[in-house]
Amino acid sequence: MDMLVKLYDLPQKAEFQKNYDLLSEEGIEIRRAIAPERHIVVDWVKTHFNPHWASEVEAAFSNNPISCFIAIQDGQMKGFACVEATCKAFFGPTGVDETMRGKGIGKLLLIETLHELKHMGYAYGFIGGIGPAEFYEKVVGASLIEGSTPGIYKNMLR
Numbered sequence: 001m002d003m004l005v006k007l008y009d010l011p012q013k014a015e016f017q018k019n020y021d022l023l024s025e026e027g028i029e030i031r032r033a034i035a036p037e038r039h040i041v042v043d044w045v046k047t048h049f050n051p052h053w054a055s056e057v058e059a060a061f062s063n064n065p066i067s068c069f070i071a072i073q074d075g076q077m078k079g080f081a082c083v084e085a086t087c088k089a090f091f092g093p094t095g096v097d098e099t100m101r102g103k104g105i106g107k108l109l110l111i112e113t114l115h116e117l118k119h120m121g122y123a124y125g126f127i128g129g130i131g132p133a134e135f136y137e138k139v140v141g142a143s144l145i146e147g148s149t150p151g152i153y154k155n156m157l158r
């Protein structure tokens with residue numbers, strides 16, 4: 001299913017300052033990816049997740065500015081999130097290194113990228129083909145869109 005997010009009600013980044021500080025103490029930075037990192041991010045997503053997501057990351061890198069954000073520590077990939085990879089106003093895919101989950105990385109990647117959508121001028125954002133609905137409900141108050149399965153992924157090549 002897809003989910004709907006009210007971008008006009010999005011929590012301010014300042015509300016997550018404690019999370020940013022905790023990650024910073026561990027040397028984890030969340031930022032927009034840059035073009036020379038494309039092959040590294042795409043390979044990492046293919047290895048840790050799947051080739052479909054890697055293709056979506058490539059699409060996000062083709063946007064200007066690049067609409068893929070990454071979490072890095074010691075120059076290594078720890079997580080990523082994209083917006084406008086497959087459709088306008090869509091969030092996703094996203095993923096965090098399995099050993100790094102539960103530290104707030106996924107939450108801050110979500111907040112950063114949804115603010116990116118808001119700054120593009122959208123009032124609402126969509127979370128495409130969700131995995132953990134509770135995560136999106138909890139962090140940004142997203143709600144499920146009835147009848148959105150299989151949505152834009154109908155008849156996708158496998």
Ligand SMILES: CC(C)(COP(=O)(O)OP(=O)(O)OC[C@H]1O[C@@H](n2cnc3c(N)ncnc32)[C@H](O)[C@@H]1OP(=O)(O)O)[C@@H](O)C(=O)NCCC(=O)NCCS
Nearest residue numbers: 094095096101102103104105106107129130131132134135
């Ligand atoms: C979903 C995912 C990105 C979350 O990343 P994370 O860094 O572990 O999440 P965070 O640590 O930022 O968690 C933020 C909050 O959401 C909650 N949460 C995280 N994953 C959750 C899940 N799967 N279900 C319910 N709640 C979840 C956490 O408990 C936390 O709550 P808190 O703020 O009260 O402590 C990560 O689990 C992941 O990569 N999953 C596999 C890929 C995937 O499913 N991607 C989404 C496809 S739509």
